[in-house]
Each structure stands twice: as C-alpha cells, then as structure tokens.
Amino acid sequence: MSIVDLARTEIRALAPYSSARMEASGGTVLLNANESPWAPMDGDGLNRYPDPQPRALVEGLAALYGVDAANVLVGRGSDEAIDLLVRAFCRAGYDAVVVSPPTFGMYAVAANIQGATVIEAPLADDFSLDADALLGRVTPAVKLVFVCTPNNPTGNVVELSTIERIADALAGRALVVVDEAYAEFAGSPSAATLLDRHDNVAVLRTLSKAYALAGARVGTLVARADVVALLRKIIAPYPLPQASVDAALRAIDADGLALTRRRIATLVAERERLRTLLPTLPGVRGVLPSSANFLTVRFDDPRGTYAALLAAGIVVRDVGRYRGLGDCLRISIGTPDENARVVGVLAARREAA
Incomplete structure (x- = not known):
C-alpha cells in the first residue's frame, strides 16, 4: 500500500x-x-x-x-x-x-x-x-x-x-x-x-x-x-x-548560502544573548526556550508592554490568544541595533515604574 x-x-x-x-x-x-x-x-x-x-x-x-x-x-x-x-x-x-x-x-x-x-x-x-x-x-x-x-x-x-x-x-x-x-x-x-x-x-x-x-x-x-x-x-x-x-x-547559490550562514550565526547569537538578558528586566516573567528566530516572552503587563513598544515604533506579535500564552508577546530577533531598541524600551518602562 x-x-x-x-x-x-x-x-x-x-x-x-x-x-x-x-x-x-x-x-x-x-x-x-x-x-x-x-x-x-x-x-x-x-x-x-x-x-x-x-x-x-x-x-x-x-x-x-x-x-x-x-x-x-x-x-x-x-x-x-x-x-x-x-x-x-x-x-x-x-x-x-x-x-x-x-x-x-x-x-x-x-x-x-x-x-x-x-x-x-x-x-x-x-x-x-x-x-x-x-x-x-x-x-x-x-x-x-x-x-x-x-x-x-x-x-x-x-x-x-x-x-x-x-x-x-x-x-x-x-x-x-x-x-x-x-x-x-x-x-x-x-x-x-x-x-x-x-x-x-x-x-x-x-x-x-x-x-x-x-x-x-x-x-x-x-x-x-x-x-x-x-x-x-x-x-x-x-x-x-x-x-x-x-x-x-x-x-x-554559493554566495547566497555563505551569506545566509553568517546571518544565521548572528541571529542565533542575538537570540541567546536576549534569552539571558530579558529575564533580568523587571516586568519580564520569563522567556520560553527557543530554537527559532524569535523569543516568546512572558510579561506582567503584556498589553501595556505591547503598547509601549509600538509607541517606540517597534511591532511585536501579541500571542495571548494561544493556549497557555495569555501573558506572552512573541519578539522576532532583529539586527543587533533593533534588539538594543527593544531592550531600551523595556528598561525605560522599568525606570518609569
């Protein structure tokens, strides 16, 4: 068969x-x-x-x-x-x-x-x-x-x-x-x-x-x-x-594959850096383990955090509708500069609090 x-x-x-x-x-x-x-x-x-x-x-x-x-x-x-x-x-x-x-x-x-x-x-x-x-x-x-x-x-x-x-x-x-x-x-x-x-x-x-x-x-x-x-x-x-x-x-092609390998290495390194850094920020409850090009992050105030990031021109994904993820935002791994902007907004929320 x-x-x-x-x-x-x-x-x-x-x-x-x-x-x-x-x-x-x-x-x-x-x-x-x-x-x-x-x-x-x-x-x-x-x-x-x-x-x-x-x-x-x-x-x-x-x-x-x-x-x-x-x-x-x-x-x-x-x-x-x-x-x-x-x-x-x-x-x-x-x-x-x-x-x-x-x-x-x-x-x-x-x-x-x-x-x-x-x-x-x-x-x-x-x-x-x-x-x-x-x-x-x-x-x-x-x-x-x-x-x-x-x-x-x-x-x-x-x-x-x-x-x-x-x-x-x-x-x-x-x-x-x-x-x-x-x-x-x-x-x-x-x-x-x-x-x-x-x-x-x-x-x-x-x-x-x-x-x-x-x-x-x-x-x-x-x-x-x-x-x-x-x-x-x-x-x-x-x-x-x-x-x-x-x-x-x-x-x-050969050049494209070489470029992709370099970019993957950068994204994975940034993912691991953020996975370690984000939990140190107040308001972050935890970060789910990830083998992808994103991190799903638990927040005390996910809706407020989403709004703060959006006000700074940063769009992330609200995944709160998914089973078990009611307090989560999904954050794609960007360039090092883009990732630094995300961290900056979250740190500023800490200072404002």
Whole structure:
C-alpha cells in the first residue's frame, strides 16, 4: 500500500490541467502559450510563462535539503503546500487532521476551508509534544497529522525520534506533515532523513525565514515521489513568478548560502544573548526556550508592554490568544541595533515604574 492510497479517490483519478509549458520544451520561437512575443518595458523575459516546476530551482532545493529532485515540489510558501495536502487527502465532511496547539494557525484554517474536522492534541504544559497523547487523539478519519518543529509560536523542537515514533504508529493510516520553517535556526536533523524508511512523512521547508525571501513566497514540500506527483495534479499551473524563481536561485547559490550562514550565526547569537538578558528586566516573567528566530516572552503587563513598544515604533506579535500564552508577546530577533531598541524600551518602562 502506498500512502497515496489514503488520498481522495477523485484526486488520484484526476487528469490534471496540462499547461503549454508542460506539454513542450525546447525551441526558441515560442508560439504555443498565447504569450506576447515582446518583453515588457521593464523586465526581460517576463512576457513568457515561467516553468511550472523550474528544474534548476527544484534541483538546487533538493541538494539543499539532501533529497532527490523527485521528492521536491515548489510553491507559494509553505501555505500552498498545506492547502494542497488538505485538499488532496481530506474529503469535506468525512476526513480530519490533527494539530497540537499552540501552533501555527494555517493548518486549522486550511482544514476548515476544506470542510475537514480539526482534532486538537494540545502540547504539554511545558509545550513539549506528547506522542502518546497525540496518538490517542487519532481516529480512523484522520488523514494528516501536523507537527511544527521548531514550533511557532513557542520555539521548541520536537525530537526526531518522537516524529519517527508517530510515523511508525500511523503507517498506512495517516501522513505526518512536519513543518520545519525555522529549522535553520535549530541545527537539528531534518525529518527529511526519515523519507527512505517512512512513506507517510512529508516535510515543509521555506526560504522565507533564514534565506530572507518572505516577499518572494518560495516554499518547498519534501515527500515521497508519489505524493509530489499527486499534488502536482492540483497545484496552480504556474505557482512561482519568474522574479521569485530568480531570487531563490540567487539565495541558494554559493554566495547566497555563505551569506545566509553568517546571518544565521548572528541571529542565533542575538537570540541567546536576549534569552539571558530579558529575564533580568523587571516586568519580564520569563522567556520560553527557543530554537527559532524569535523569543516568546512572558510579561506582567503584556498589553501595556505591547503598547509601549509600538509607541517606540517597534511591532511585536501579541500571542495571548494561544493556549497557555495569555501573558506572552512573541519578539522576532532583529539586527543587533533593533534588539538594543527593544531592550531600551523595556528598561525605560522599568525606570518609569
């Protein structure tokens, strides 16, 4: 049995849209896609549709994530991959997904849009993932289990052994989708290393965070080749604009990778400096351990602190609506100067008190 057998019957049988760019390649006189033969005033080549899955980018990302090109699907950020997975595997009104709050909200949003049931397996009080509790919430209707590591908004890592245990238990029953949007800041082994042994593991990666391309919207699904082929049936014909493809290729070339490594080192050092410094400031109750590019901080007066930071031109994330985080703000790690401004505002609140 293939994990794809769990997908919706009508999706497995679907004849996907066949774009002009998919049906023919090569040639220099392109008269098959009803494009303008002239480039726009600013943007050479933008008169042509981009490659649906650009070979150079797919191969570059495959090398970056240590998998074969057949295991890679590129799209508009991780959000598109989440949506595609839910649409492919979950029948409206019948199937379900499992999420572990507090966690990234798009899993539940995509499921709700599709009409799939959202089953919650909350994180433990220390925000660790309890595999037994999660597995106990899995019903026969569950087709997807989402695991975020490092988790957003808490920043904690789920051990690879825990993910493998969940995948083992759900073999032939559900696809375990591991969201590694912040993995570059953690230094932990990727769940992509499980693909050879588990066909029911898929991994979400993105260039939005560590690679500084949030505006380009380039995300990657890493999964078994049959899962990638299934999702290619329902992905938009041309998911990535050429400008985004070009930006992504620059980000993962030798110079781009070297720059990213330096920036990650700076962010991690700043994260650890702030993790130690912030608890020394009055009004700060504590800082959650984080392996991401942010810190979630408990405050005596989170709303007042948010307002003070905003008045100083500093925007942070109020995560008080999340389970167990009612007194928390999430603070992204900025440049050293930006981080110093945050500390300055918090210190000034101490003096004012």
